[in-house]
Amino acid sequence: MPPYAKEEMDMTKTIMLSLHAALLILAAGAGAAAPQGQDSGGAQEESIRIGSGELAVVLGADPSPAEKRAAELLAERIKDRTGVATAQPGAEIRLRLVIGTAATNEKIKAFAAGRKDIASLGPDGYCIAAEAGKGDLYIVGQNDSGVVAGVGRLMRELRYEQGRLELPAMQIADAPRMPNRGMYLWARKHYFAQGDQVDRYIEELALWGCNGLAFWFEMGQVNSFDDPEALQWLAMYRRFYATARRMGMKTGLLMVVNDAYKNSPKDLRISPIIGCPNWYLCPSKPGSVEQMVAWQEQVFKALPAIDIYNLFPADPGGCSCPDCTPWPTHGFWRIAKPLAERIHQISPKTEIWVDTWHLNHPTFGGKDWKNLVANLVKDRPQWLAGFEVGLAPHHRFAAMSAEDRKCYNDANMPLMVFPDISMWGNHPGMLVNKEYWKSLQAELNDYSPDLMKGGWPYSERWNTDIANVVFLSFFWNSKKTVETVLDEYAAFHFGPEAKTGRELLDLLDDSCKDPQQPQKIEQTLAKLEGSVPEWAKRDWRWNEIKVSCSRFRVRK
Numbered sequence: 001m002p003p004y005a006k007e008e009m010d011m012t013k014t015i016m017l018s019l020h021a022a023l024l025i026l027a028a029g030a031g032a033a034a035p036q037g038q039d040s041g042g043a044q045e046e047s048i049r050i051g052s053g054e055l056a057v058v059l060g061a062d063p064s065p066a067e068k069r070a071a072e073l074l075a076e077r078i079k080d081r082t083g084v085a086t087a088q089p090g091a092e093i094r095l096r097l098v099i100g101t102a103a104t105n106e107k108i109k110a111f112a113a114g115r116k117d118i119a120s121l122g123p124d125g126y127c128i129a130a131e132a133g134k135g136d137l138y139i140v141g142q143n144d145s146g147v148v149a150g151v152g153r154l155m156r157e158l159r160y161e162q163g164r165l166e167l168p169a170m171q172i173a174d175a176p177r178m179p180n181r182g183m184y185l186w187a188r189k190h191y192f193a194q195g196d197q198v199d200r201y202i203e204e205l206a207l208w209g210c211n212g213l214a215f216w217f218e219m220g221q222v223n224s225f226d227d228p229e230a231l232q233w234l235a236m237y238r239r240f241y242a243t244a245r246r247m248g249m250k251t252g253l254l255m256v257v258n259d260a261y262k263n264s265p266k267d268l269r270i271s272p273i274i275g276c277p278n279w280y281l282c283p284s285k286p287g288s289v290e291q292m293v294a295w296q297e298q299v300f301k302a303l304p305a306i307d308i309y310n311l312f313p314a315d316p317g318g319c320s321c322p323d324c325t326p327w328p329t330h331g332f333w334r335i336a337k338p339l340a341e342r343i344h345q346i347s348p349k350t351e352i353w354v355d356t357w358h359l360n361h362p363t364f365g366g367k368d369w370k371n372l373v374a375n376l377v378k379d380r381p382q383w384l385a386g387f388e389v390g391l392a393p394h395h396r397f398a399a400m401s402a403e404d405r406k407c408y409n410d411a412n413m414p415l416m417v418f419p420d421i422s423m424w425g426n427h428p429g430m431l432v433n434k435e436y437w438k439s440l441q442a443e444l445n446d447y448s449p450d451l452m453k454g455g456w457p458y459s460e461r462w463n464t465d466i467a468n469v470v471f472l473s474f475f476w477n478s479k480k481t482v483e484t485v486l487d488e489y490a491a492f493h494f495g496p497e498a499k500t501g502r503e504l505l506d507l508l509d510d511s512c513k514d515p516q517q518p519q520k521i522e523q524t525l526a527k528l529e530g531s532v533p534e535w536a537k538r539d540w541r542w543n544e545i546k547v548s549c550s551r552f553r554v555r556k
């Protein structure tokens with residue numbers, strides 16, 4: 001049985017953590033001095049009540065940055081939502097939450113010995129063991145990303161009330177099915193203006209199991225590599241990649257193969273093609289390939305080690321000159337091949353993926369992408385990790401037919417997806433579109449599960465948060481239903497008002513057909529306004545949801 005299919009075990013008992021002022025993060029040495037867990041021999045204990053200073057988060061003697069940060073985020077979340085203050089050192093500790101991997105934490109190592117579920121955890125997996133009556137609770141990660149995902153899961157299982165916490169007793173062993181559970185954040189000022197919020201968001205995505213962060217360095221926004229604005233963007237990327245690394249995530253870079261700076265040499269420019277700025281370079285003009293490889297190399301080297309490099313073909317990109325046509329096997333390949341070889345030479349560990357977004361467009365060769373795929377399958381260059389395919393049924397030229405998907409399945413190469421979650425039907429406020437997400441899920445599951453390695457949704461604004469979580473959940477387990485994910489999301493972000501919050505999300509769904517939609521939205525929002533905990537309203541998501549509600553004004 002694959003690890004992701006493991007049954008989650010019974011969650012019957014409830015551990016009541018009445019935390020009035022009870023959180024302490026300790027190194028293992030300090031934890032060892034604490035009293036042992038309560039004797040559970042024969043005791044019929046339904047719950048554990050914890051007073052001041054009685055819960056400690058116990059890390060190993062030399063915890064990883066991911067472990068330390070996950071523990072801090074857990075402590076912050078509990079404090080923000082319950083008011084529980086950090087315990088004073090020396091306070092009696094009755095309950096310890098031990099976090100880490102067998103490699104970083106001796107207590108985890110001892111606990112994991114003899115546990116088959118932990119020994120067989122797949123990559124990035126975690127185990128949560130929380131037994132009523134035991135003094136020690138465990139979050140065991142297979143690695144950093146697993147620890148972070150496990151802490152995120154625990155945060156979502158906790159029930160937060162003013163002055164106390166409730167945790168159902170549980171034994172969970174879970175691991176993701178796909179290794180690349182990424183997020184592509186579109187670097188635009190409206191999205192990235194507040195660096196601290198982006199940092200926190202990257203961390204929150206990691207808590208949902210995200211293990212990859214991708215950006216596109218868009219040359220055409222600036223005049224040259226030395227443009228102060230370009231340097232600012234690069235500094236910002238380095239900062240966000242560092243945040244991602246600290247959470248155990250991979251880094252990704254999407255680069256349009258024939259991208260160019262705004263003041264590019266005029267004699268090397270493309271013949272105009274739809275959706276492509278005219279300053280891009282034509283790969284068929286003498287000297288242009290060398291120039292483009294040099295530019296891309298400069299960007300690549302200015303960033304920390306990149307794990308995944310995507311060669312993006314179009315939208316934007318392309319050239320309509322006769323020598324570049326059809327684009328996939330001519331212009332695109334003329335630059336993609338030397339570029340990939342150079343990146344591979346600089347960094348052999350970097351995975352290089354070929355994206356085929358938008359290539360169904362007649363101007364981009366119609367079905368010539370099939371020749372590109374066939375050539376690559378035949379040649380199998382050493383640098384090639386696989387193909388990234390569009391997941392965009394509403395996009396005229398990125399949509400894939402069942403026949404197209406079969407072509408990729410037959411190619412028998414690893415696959416990633418680039419889901420379009422926000423480029424169509426834009427509207428202010430939080431996006432909810434269950435039917436659309438289900439159609440994307442069906443497409444995702446139409447690819448061979450052995451080949452599908454994950455992907456990164458195109459997230460261009462804060463309002464894609466729910467869609468982001470839905471896709472991270474699919475990459476973890478592609479059979480998980482949209483309804484289940486929305487339930488989890490509502491439980492986490494509306495707390496005790498999860499049911500009402502969920503009703504509101506359903507009403508905001510773009511596919512909602514309820515004739516009373518505006519009136520019900522007004523009523524449900526008013527109900528939530530009066531009952532949802534203050535911590536839910538402090539979250540930026542609350543504002544996105546309110547903006548979304550404002551689209552439905554009731555006429556009076």
Ligand SMILES: [Zn+2]
Nearest residue numbers: 282319321324
């Ligand atoms: Zn050309």
